[in-house]
Amino acid sequence: xxxxxxxxxxxxxxxxxxxxxxxxxxxxxxxxxxxxxxxxxxxxxxxxxxxxxxxxxxxxxxxxxxxxxxxxxxxxxxxxxxxxxxxxxxxxxxxxxxxxxxxxxxxxxxxxxxxxxxxxxxxxxxxxxxxxxxxxxxxxxxxxxxxxxxxxxxxxxxxxxxxxxxxxxxxxxxxxxxxxxxxxxxxxxxxxxxxxxxxxxxxxxxxxxxxx
Amino acid sequence: xxxxxxxxxxxxxxxxxxxxxxxxxxxxxxxxxxxxxxxxxxxxxxxxxxxxxxxxxxxxxxxxxxxxxxxxxxxxxxxxxxxxxxxxxxxxxxxxxxxxxxxxxxxxxxxxxxxxxxxxxxxxxxxxxxxxxxxxxxxxxxxxxxxxxxxxxxxxxxxxxxxxxxxxxxxxxxxxxxxxxxxxxxxxxxxxxxxxxxxxxxxxxxxxxxxxxxxxxxxxxxxxxxxxxxxxxxxxxxxxxxxxxxxxxxxxxxxxxxxxxxxxxxxxxxxxxxxxxxxxxxxxxxxxxxxxxxxxxxxxxxxxxxxxxxxxxxxxxxxxxxxxxxxxxxxxxxxxxxxxxxxxxxxxxxxxxxxxxxxxxxxxxxxxxxxxxxxxxxxxxxxxxxxxxxxxxxxxxxxxxxxxxxxxxxxxxxxxxxxxxxxxxxxxxxxxxxxxxxxxxxxxxxxxxxxxxxxxxxxxxxxxxxxxxxxxxxxxxxxxxxxxxxxxxxxxxxxxxxxxxxxxxxxxxxxxxxxxxxxxxxxxxxxxxxxxxxxxxxxxxxxxxxxxxxxxxxxxxxxxxxxxxxxxxxxxxxxxxxxxxxxxxxxxxxxxxxxxxxxxxxxxxxxxxxxxxxxxxxxxxxxxxxxxxxxxxxxxxxxxxxxxxxxxxxxxxxxxxx
Numbered sequence: 001x002x003x004x005x006x007x008x009x010x011x012x013x014x015x016x017x018x019x020x021x022x023x024x025x026x027x028x029x030x031x032x033x034x035x036x037x038x039x040x041x042x043x044x045x046x047x048x049x050x051x052x053x054x055x056x057x058x059x060x061x062x063x064x065x066x067x068x069x070x071x072x073x074x075x076x077x078x079x080x081x082x083x084x085x086x087x088x089x090x091x092x093x094x095x096x097x098x099x100x101x102x103x104x105x106x107x108x109x110x111x112x113x114x115x116x117x118x119x120x121x122x123x124x125x126x127x128x129x130x131x132x133x134x135x136x137x138x139x140x141x142x143x144x145x146x147x148x149x150x151x152x153x154x155x156x157x158x159x160x161x162x163x164x165x166x167x168x169x170x171x172x173x174x175x176x177x178x179x180x181x182x183x184x185x186x187x188x189x190x191x192x193x194x195x196x197x198x199x200x201x202x203x204x205x206x207x208x209x210x211x212x
Numbered sequence: 213x214x215x216x217x218x219x220x221x222x223x224x225x226x227x228x229x230x231x232x233x234x235x236x237x238x239x240x241x242x243x244x245x246x247x248x249x250x251x252x253x254x255x256x257x258x259x260x261x262x263x264x265x266x267x268x269x270x271x272x273x274x275x276x277x278x279x280x281x282x283x284x285x286x287x288x289x290x291x292x293x294x295x296x297x298x299x300x301x302x303x304x305x306x307x308x309x310x311x312x313x314x315x316x317x318x319x320x321x322x323x324x325x326x327x328x329x330x331x332x333x334x335x336x337x338x339x340x341x342x343x344x345x346x347x348x349x350x351x352x353x354x355x356x357x358x359x360x361x362x363x364x365x366x367x368x369x370x371x372x373x374x375x376x377x378x379x380x381x382x383x384x385x386x387x388x389x390x391x392x393x394x395x396x397x398x399x400x401x402x403x404x405x406x407x408x409x410x411x412x413x414x415x416x417x418x419x420x421x422x423x424x425x426x427x428x429x430x431x432x433x434x435x436x437x438x439x440x441x442x443x444x445x446x447x448x449x450x451x452x453x454x455x456x457x458x459x460x461x462x463x464x465x466x467x468x469x470x471x472x473x474x475x476x477x478x479x480x481x482x483x484x485x486x487x488x489x490x491x492x493x494x495x496x497x498x499x500x501x502x503x504x505x506x507x508x509x510x511x512x513x514x515x516x517x518x519x520x521x522x523x524x525x526x527x528x529x530x531x532x533x534x535x536x537x538x539x540x541x542x543x544x545x546x547x548x549x550x551x552x553x554x555x556x557x558x559x560x561x562x563x564x565x566x567x568x569x570x571x572x573x574x575x576x577x578x579x580x581x582x583x584x585x586x587x588x589x590x591x592x593x594x595x596x597x598x599x600x601x602x603x604x605x606x607x608x609x610x611x612x613x614x615x616x617x618x619x620x621x622x623x624x625x626x627x628x629x630x631x632x633x634x635x636x637x638x639x640x641x642x643x644x645x646x647x648x649x650x651x652x653x654x655x656x657x658x659x660x661x662x663x664x665x666x667x668x669x670x671x672x673x674x675x676x677x678x679x680x681x682x683x684x685x686x687x688x689x690x691x692x693x694x695x696x697x698x699x700x701x702x703x704x705x706x707x708x709x710x711x712x713x714x715x716x717x718x719x720x721x722x723x724x725x726x727x728x729x730x731x732x733x734x735x736x737x738x739x740x741x742x743x744x745x746x747x748x749x750x751x752x753x754x755x756x757x758x759x760x761x762x763x764x765x766x767x768x769x770x771x772x773x774x775x776x777x778x779x780x781x782x783x784x785x786x787x788x789x790x791x792x793x794x795x796x797x798x799x800x801x802x803x804x805x806x807x808x809x810x811x812x813x814x815x816x817x818x819x820x821x822x823x824x825x826x827x828x829x830x831x832x833x834x835x836x837x838x839x840x841x842x843x844x845x846x847x848x849x850x851x852x853x854x855x856x857x858x859x860x861x862x863x864x865x866x867x868x869x870x
Contacts, residue, residue, distance in 0.1 A: 061480030
């Protein structure tokens with residue numbers, strides 16, 4: 001890896017792979033991986049879609065317990081939303097740094113996203129503990145079951161994202177921005193933005209509609 | 213320490229003890245045989261650590277054969293019980309064991325025989341037919357296989373330790389909920405299906421990208437072989453449907469482990485939502501099984517009729533339409549739920565509409581044969597049996613799609629006869645046809661034709677005997693999953709006919725198994741002398757040698773039309789030049805197998821509530837994934853000289869057989 005900052009364009013990410021010598025330029029590992037990951041994200045969004053549908057069906061099944069109006073605090077949800085959105089911005093800045101081959105900046109921006117993501121998870125766990133302590137655990141009603149499941153499934157995704165981010169930071173630190181780490185960074189950023197999108201839906205359909 | 217696992221788990225009924233004993237002895241015999249042949253190293257380097265889709269495909273087929281043996285034994289037990297257990301006689305197994313048997317039968321046959329056969333064919337045929345050297349993600353492909361295999365292994369473990377689910381193959385709540393199924397049975401079912409299901413989703417992503425990205429130069433979408441089209445539609449269904457299954461099982465898991473109220477009777481839960489969700493996956497699933505077989509027959513019929521496929525474009529659109537409609541018919545599996553007539557009518561009409569593209573396909577196959585030179589080889593025989601059974605079962609399906617009729621015969625043996633006509637007459641016969649047709653491609657010799665024919669006649673005769681009476685029994689009021697009935701019902705004679713039919717099928721299956729070993733033993737006699745093209749094939753897989761070298765094609769082919777090999781053989785296209793190049797292939801790795809084995813441990817630990825083991829295996833899986841994804845892309849190069857040597861060695865081998 002030369003010290004001089006080099007701009008990595010997409011065509012530079014083509015790897016020595018037999019397919020790249022074929023007339024079709026879209027058969028390189030980079031575009032296969034990103035397409036595969038787009039399809040994975042689609043399967044993941046179907047998983048969330050199923051949970052959203054379930055939440056929609058069970059939203060009013062409170063079993064004489066607390067309703068969404070009683071429980072949700074828009075302030076917390078708004079803070080969480082902002083944190084996650086900003087973490088997407090920092091992640092995006094990290095990708096820009098990766099294109100400019102600035103290893104240090106990549107790690108810095110990823111670290112910022114990591115801290116934001118971790119604080120998101122912490123706030124969510126805090127919110128959950130509060131709910132359970134007030135006697136509104138997932139065991140109380142179908143509404144609470146579906147609420148906890150939908151939101152915590154997103155939270156678990158974010159936590160896996162954090163683990164992934166930590167591994168990626170270590171890789172970038174060790175190997176620098178190479179064809180392989182660049183590809184992995186791009187795939188990770190797709191994942192991170194996707195989680196942001198899912199959260200926007202949760203914010204809208206669970207929290208905003210929940211307090212109306 | 214061991215959660216809920218106690219010595220009680222080892223106690224079984226006599227019939228199950230025999231099964232467990234034979235399974236354990238079979239395993240020991242296999243281990244002894246491998247050690248005797250000193251084949252461990254070969255097994256490890258050539259098979260267990262492989263990322264070659266051809267090898268993985270063969271391993272899929274091996275698992276399918278084992279699981280078919282299990283599922284078929286279940287079927288025989290059920291039919292024998294039903295023939296005997298009338299009036300005062302209680303048959304030879306208890307009703308709770310009978311419930312385990314039918315739950316295991318359905319689970320095994322759909323998830324491990326049907327899905328395994330389907331993914332096995334994908335692995336074997338897709339890369340070769342699109343002129344590629346590999347799949348898009350070879351390592352992920354191996355992970356898919358090992359997850360599938362560990363799901364299968366967990367279902368075998370459930371035979372020996374504890375009891376399996378008694379809640380049927382789809383485990384409807386509230387029966388499958390904690391209240392009514394408190395023991396480990398449903399948990400086994402959940403983890404068996406969940407692990408295999410995740411493997412299927414990953415496989416779907418992999419083959420979708422493979423087909424979209426890795427076709428050889430010139431192969432535009434409308435020049436793809438029709439099997440590839442069927443694979444593309446199937447894989448689209450897999451990635452759209454399996455996440456719903458994953459999510460549904462996830463919620464059932466939470467209901468059982470963390471006491472949530474998704475599908476419970478109390479707490480505001482809604483168990484009909486489970487039924488809706490599971491069929492929102494389940495109906496596409498049956499098309500996931502049958503669409504590849506449509507592709508198989510669309511390859512076999514033109515080849516053995518020496519004519520191009522009639523109506524290629526209409527065939528493609530029929531596939532796409534069937535795939536689309538399969539998502540909007542799920543409610544026909546439970547018309548009796550009590551939805552409003554308007555809802556039921558919508559789903560009834562959609563169900564009837566699916567018959568149209570399916571009919572298009574049937575007529576296309578018939579017109580392909582029309583004025584063709586039809587060879588009555590055994591793949592074609594399977595096709596004829598398929599045509600008959602699939603049409604009959606399809607018509608009874610249309611009957612069932614009318615809610616008033618469905619109200620009368622739902623959950624009766626009429627339904628059982630209908631869908632077994634689809635999955636045996638359609639999927640299984642399709643798989644047998646595919647097995648016979650492509651067998652020489654991967655081994656270099658053909659199966660014994662005479663034994664194939666005997667097996668075929670046993671299967672089709674046995675099938676008619678075993679399932680046609682079920683239509684009548686269904687009309688007479690016999691419900692599914694009966695382990696005992698009264699003599700005054702007058703059902704016994706028909707049940708005995710059904711039992712005889714299943715014995716005839718057993719003969720057919722035995723002949724097939726024998727035929728496989730017989731053909732391997734006499735492989736020199738049945739050697740494919742055409743060097744890779746025994747049936748005068750049309751598509752690219754027949755253009756390479758048999759068995760194909762590890763890189764599939766020494767020179768990546770270029771195509772400019774459908775049926776490219778016929779064009780070359782008839783002189784309409786130039787013969788490809790032999791310009792060799794260095795070939796990059798992924799390196800073997802045991803990591804996929806480790807991930808599969810750890811998943812098995814995880815599923816087992818979760819089933820028995822052994823929390824420490826579950827956590828350890830989950831962390832180990834994560835570590836394995838991180839290690840794998842932290843390394844470089846591992847490729848190895850086969851140089852031009854090596855390619856030339858492999859090609860020359862194959863030529864010498866062929867000449868030695870002349």
